[in-house]
Each structure stands twice: as C-alpha cells, then as structure tokens.
Amino acid sequence: MNEDDQDRIKKLLQQALPPVKGDSEPRRDLWPAMLRRLDARPAAPILTGWARFNSVWFDGALAAGLVALIASSPASIPVILYYL
Amino acid sequence: MQNGESGVLTQFQQGNAAAFETLFHRHQRSVYCWILRITRNPAAAEDLTIETFWRIFSAHARFEPARGFEGWARRIATRAALDWLRASRTESELSTEMLCEVAAPAEADPAVTAEIRLKTAMAFEKLPPKLRIAAMLAVVEELPQKDVATALGISVAAVKLRIFRALRLLRKDLEKQGITP
Numbered sequence: 001m002n003e004d005d006q007d008r009i010k011k012l013l014q015q016a017l018p019p020v021k022g023d024s025e026p027r028r029d030l031w032p033a034m035l036r037r038l039d040a041r042p043a044a045p046i047l048t049g050w051a052r053f054n055s056v057w058f059d060g061a062l063a064a065g066l067v068a069l070i071a072s073s074p075a076s077i078p079v080i081l082y083y084l
Numbered sequence: 085m086q087n088g089e090s091g092v093l094t095q096f097q098q099g100n101a102a103a104f105e106t107l108f109h110r111h112q113r114s115v116y117c118w119i120l121r122i123t124r125n126p127a128a129a130e131d132l133t134i135e136t137f138w139r140i141f142s143a144h145a146r147f148e149p150a151r152g153f154e155g156w157a158r159r160i161a162t163r164a165a166l167d168w169l170r171a172s173r174t175e176s177e178l179s180t181e182m183l184c185e186v187a188a189p190a191e192a193d194p195a196v197t198a199e200i201r202l203k204t205a206m207a208f209e210k211l212p213p214k215l216r217i218a219a220m221l222a223v224v225e226e227l228p229q230k231d232v233a234t235a236l237g238i239s240v241a242a243v244k245l246r247i248f249r250a251l252r253l254l255r256k257d258l259e260k261q262g263i264t265p
Contacts, residue, residue: 030108
C-alpha cells in the first residue's frame with residue numbers, strides 16, 4: 001500500500017467518522033456516581049487475554065479435580081462440605 | 085498557582101480524599117473528552133471516566149507528582165477505554181446502532197455516500213482494538229503521533245506501524261465489500 005492509497009483511506013475514514021468536538025462535556029455531574037463507586041466494594045480485577053484464559057483453565061481444572069475426588073472417594077464429601 | 089497544584093498532587097499521592105475531589109473536578113472534562121474520542125459513545129465515556137478515576141484513586145500511592153497528573157490520567161483512561169473496546173467487540177448490534185447516528189461532516193465529499201460512510205465505519209469497528217485506538221486518535225482525531233504514543237505507552241514507530249496495519253486491513257475489508265477507496 002503506497003502513500004496515495006493511505007491518504008485515500010485516511011480521507012474516507014475522516015468522512016465516515018468525523019472528529020469529536022474538543023469541548024464535549026459529560027451530560028451529568030459525575031461526582032455523585034464517583035462517590036458511589038468509591039463507597040462500593042472494590043471490583044474484581046478485569047482479566048483480559050491470557051490472564052482470562054488462565055483463570056478459566058484453572059477454574060475448570062479445580063472443578064474437575066473436585067469431581068474426580070468425590071467420584072473416587074465419596075467419604076470425602078463431608079470433609080469437602082466442611083471446608084466450603 | 086503552581087505551588088497550589090503541586091500541593092494538591094502531593095496530598096493526593098498521600099491518599100487525601102479532598103485532593104482527589106479537587107483533581108476529579110479539575111480533570112474530569114479532559115478525561116471524558118479523551119475517552120469519548122476513543123469510544124465515540126457518550127454513555128460509555130461517562131462510565132469509563134468514573135472507572136478511570138477509580139483506578140486513579142486506587143493507584144494514588146504509585147503516582148509521581150513531579151511527572152504531572154494529566155498524562156498519567158490519560159494513560160489510565162486509554163487503558164480503560166481499550167478494555168472497553170475489547171469487551172464490546174462482540175456487541176455488534178449496539179455498535180451498529182451507534183454508528184448509524186454518525187452524522188456526515190460539514191465538509192463531506194458528495195462522492196462518498198452515506199452507505200459508504202456507514203460501511204467504512206463498520207469495517208473500522210471490526211479492526212483489532214489496539215489498531216483501532218491508534219488510528220482513531222492519530223488519523224480521525226488528527227492528534228500528534230507523539231501524544232498518541234505517550235497515551236498508549238508505546239513508541240512513535242509502533243504507532244506508525246499500528247496505523248499502517250489498521251489502514252491496510254480497512255482497505256482489504258472495504259475491497260471485499262466492493263468499495264475501492
């Protein structure tokens with residue numbers, strides 16, 4: 001893709017998505033919502049990409065291990081329930 | 085004035101809630117505007133402004149007053165907006181509604197029809213968020229590449245590369261739809 005192609009795409013993009021006005025303001029006072037957010041419990045960390053995959057994988061492995069333990073040794077159920 | 089500003093920044097770094105409120109009122113508009121430029125969704129920009137300031141407050145101990153607040157806040161806002169773009173990639177219906185509201189620019193080229201503008205906007209929305217955010221800020225908003233690089237925490241060369249890749253992918257997608265820019 002040469003420079004002319006790039007310029008044409010850029011112009012088309014600017015036609016499709018006009019720039020946002022620099023003086024835009026929120027439609028409401030955000031401070032009350034900010035106070036509510038600060039008072040609320042800390043949110044769980046946002047997991048993305050690899051971290052999310054790791055988390056899902058770990059949860060699945062843990063659940064599978066638990067099921068395997070219960071299946072192989074039903075006597076362990078009261079112990080598991082105790083620690084839940 | 086400078087002493088007042090640096091005093092507020094130091095107090096904020098120490099976890100002073102009043103200093104945080106002062107900084108919130110002083111910078112909320114610029115943070116909102118920055119996020120709006122990336123998301124182009126006023127409701128999301130409001131929510132993300134709050135999320136950004138929440139992250140700012142949570143990280144007050146890591147803040148370095150000597151490096152200034154604006155740039156630091158902008159980097160955190162950019163990361164929050166990027167998270168939002170990644171999370172909302174699958175919500176194409178919502179985005180399409182939003183894009184339909186995109187007005188033609190005052191100096192619109194008559195050869196570029198509303199349909200082409202809409203298809204271009206939708207093709208742009210399909211780009212990977214990292215490429216989209218660089219192209220949005222540098223090409224659409226025409227911000228200096230150095231500012232974009234600082235906000236994204238990457239080099240200017242990396243910004244140029246992301247813009248190039250974004251434009252190339254956009255061109256391919258449009259050509260598939262029979263639109264030759």
